[in-house]
Structure formats: C-alpha cells, structure tokens
Amino acid sequence: MQVTETLNEGLKREYAITVSAAELEEKVNEKLAEAQPEIEMKGFRKGKVPMPLLKKQFGQRLLGEAMQETIDGAMNQHFEASGDKPALQPEIKMTNEDWKEGDDVNVEMSYEKLPEIPEVDLKSISLEKMTAKAGDDEVDEALKNLAETAQDFKARDEGAAAADGDQVVFDFVGKVDGEAFEGGSAEDYPLVLGSGSFIPGFEEQLVGAKAGEEKDVTVTFPEEYQAEHLAGKEAVFSCTIKEVKEPVAAELDDELAKKFGAESLDALKEQIRERLEAEYAGAARQVTKRALLDKLDEMVKFDLPPTLVEAEAKQIAHQLWHEENPDVEGHDHPEIEPTDEHNKLAERRVRLGLLLAELGQKAEVQVSDAEMTQAIMNQARQYPGQERQFFEFVQQNQQMQQQMRAPIFEDKVVDYILELAEVTEKEVSKEELQKAVEELDEE
The missing domain is CATH 3.10.50.40 (Chitinase A; domain 3)
Known part of the structure; x- marks a missing residue:
C-alpha cells in the first residue's frame, strides 16, 4: 500500500492511497482460509471445499469487504502515525472509477485536522464574581406573591x-x-x-x-x-x-407557611431567602462564565477548521431565523445564508469549544452516569405522562445523549478553570446583578 500526501494547506490535508491488486487478493485469500473450516457445500464435506471453488462462490463479496477494511486500516494507521485528529469524518472517494477486478485501487482521502491548542496559564486569569443577598423587602415581596397564589x-x-x-x-x-x-x-x-x-x-x-x-x-x-x-x-x-x-389574600401567618410545607412563617421566609439567593447565584454564574469565556477568547488564538466554522454559522443563522419567524415550525423554507456577524460568532464558539474540550481532556473531566441520568430526568419533566418514553428515546439516541452531555461537560470544565483562576467576590444589589444579566442578552 502506498500513501502520498497531495495537499498540506493550513489544516487541510489530502492523501492519495493506492492499494495494489496483489494486496487485495491476499486479503481475500486470508478471509477465505479463515472461513473455509466452517463452510459446507453440496458434494463436499464440511471444511473440505476447494479454495478455487470458494473464491468463485464468495470472492466478489469478500473483495468489497477486503477493499473497505484495507482502506480503513490505511486511514487508522495514518492517523496513528501522524497524530492528526480529523475535525469531521474524512471524505473518501475512489479516483479510478473504471476499476475492474485485477486493478489497483486508487483512493483520495481529504479532511481538515483539528488544530494544535496552545497552552493556557489558567492561574493568570483574574475575574470578578458578583454576589447578591436577598434583602427583607425582596423576601416580603416574594412572600406576598406566594400568598396571592393561596388566596x-x-x-x-x-x-x-x-x-x-x-x-x-x-x-x-x-x-x-x-x-x-x-x-x-x-x-x-x-x-x-x-x-x-x-x-x-x-x-x-x-x-x-x-x-x-x-x-x-x-x-x-x-x-x-x-x-x-x-x-x-x-x-x-x-x-x-x-x-x-x-x-x-391569605393571611401571612404560620397557617400559610404550613400550606407550603414549612413549620412556621419564619421558616418559610428563610426558605424563600435561600431560594432567592440560589437564583442570584445562578445569575451571577452566568455573568462570571461569560467574562471567563471573553478572556479565554482574547488569550488564545489558533487556526480553525473551516468546515466546523461554516457548519456552526449555518446553524446559528438557522436558529436565529426561526426565532424571528416563530410561526414557521418546519424547515421547508429558503436556505438561510449566514452573515458576517453569524460567521464571527461561529468562529468564537468553535474556538472556545475546541479549547474547552482540550482543557477538559487534559484535566480528565468526565460526565458521570448519575449526572446524565439527572439531566435526562430534568428534561423529561417537560413531557408530563411521557417521561418513560422520553428516557428510553434518549438512551437509544447517541446524538441526543451527546447534545445533553455537552453543556454538562462545558460547565464542569468552567468550574475547573474557576478553581485555578484568581476570583474575587464583589457584593452587588439585585438590580445591579439583573442589569449585568440583561447586558449578556444584548451582546
């Protein structure tokens, strides 16, 4: 077998692979010899069918298998030797379309490799983390709203x-x-x-x-x-x-608290305070995460696989188009062409996605089965009465599992980075935190 590089441009790679007819014949003979002991044919005892007859009977089918296995083996051997990781499934096509049995097989393999991700000094990152406390007025307002539901x-x-x-x-x-x-x-x-x-x-x-x-x-x-x-x-x-x-409106007393599972009004207020502060913490994390991603985007630059950026830009354009046209439920509409803004956002997402994947891999970040199960259960609640069917659907759908695993993995990598970075806390009001979150949506 002969592998010759024909293109080396940025992250793009192309190779010409030639599999000789002799190699293919040898592979077919190996497969026939392996199968011979188990083959029965009229007029012959089991395992005693002559090789020429076996070749005539099964040779054509095994030739296709041998071709595929040989090319797959050449690809795997190439990636192991070169260290390249393809961004997407390599494109394989046969170049001698007039091929006939007895000819060499000429194949062209093309792909874009994942870039080398530069090292990042995570300890050099400085971030500010907002914290907000739930004041008595906010607790009282939430309690009043709760009482209205129990009117x-x-x-x-x-x-x-x-x-x-x-x-x-x-x-x-x-x-x-x-x-x-x-x-x-x-x-x-x-x-x-x-x-x-x-x-x-x-x-x-x-x-x-x-x-x-x-x-x-x-x-x-x-x-x-x-x-x-x-x-x-x-x-x-x-x-x-x-x-x-x-x-x-219900009276704000211990009886109201008991309706909501609390022992007393004071205990209910404390529960409300904890819930509000958990909401504030979640909002503050969004702000901190965006600040972290902005810093990483500034710190790290590397070449991006064009096909990944193009696919991401198309997905962004398609998603935003549907948000602007909510009445169109299906996808029977003209193709949406990405704008420069879509392409710029796609570059950022691909760059950060590759960087976080690299950092997570090096840190051996894993998404546990328990975390996946919890995520599936949370999403299943959106389908009352069909939770079991949804659970089974996800278990049988690898793509769906990957879609659900990706954000969990990303959040765990972000937590890993924040542990190493220098993070200082800044106490703010609910209004300041809310304004910071609203600014995220505007960007």
Missing part, C-alpha cells in the same frame, strides 16, 4: 355584582339545539371570572351577575374542540347564580 374568597355584600377576578358559585345546564348534552351541567360550580377555565366568551357574560339571578350564556364551541359532536356548535347555558365572592 381565598369571601362572600360579597348582598346584591353586589360580580367583577373580573371574583369567584361565582353557580348551577348550570348547557343545551345544543334545545337538548342538554353530556358533561354540560353542574351544581355549585366555583368559577373564577377571567381564569379562562371555560370556553371563550363564557366568563365575560357572567361579569355583573348577582347572587340569586338566573342568566343565559350563549357561546360557540371552538372548531377544534376536543368533543367532535360539540365542535363549532352554538350552546346556551342556563345559569343560576348562588354566590358572588371576592378574592382575599
């Missing part, structure tokens, strides 16, 4: 009209074409006006109703209503209003 209702004064946000307790009977339909009736039903619990147009007609009144509500079921026999049809609901109640 109760009390009866309005006699004769008071129901307003948006009030709870109306009523009986109703729904009819289509004068006939009551299944599931269209209830007694003592508590409905919060404005909640959107009923079909569109229903709740608005009960605004202004008073206890003791009888009122007909006329609505049209949506065309896509789940009950097909009602979809698109007009219905009249005969309603008897029994009570009109106004919302009352």
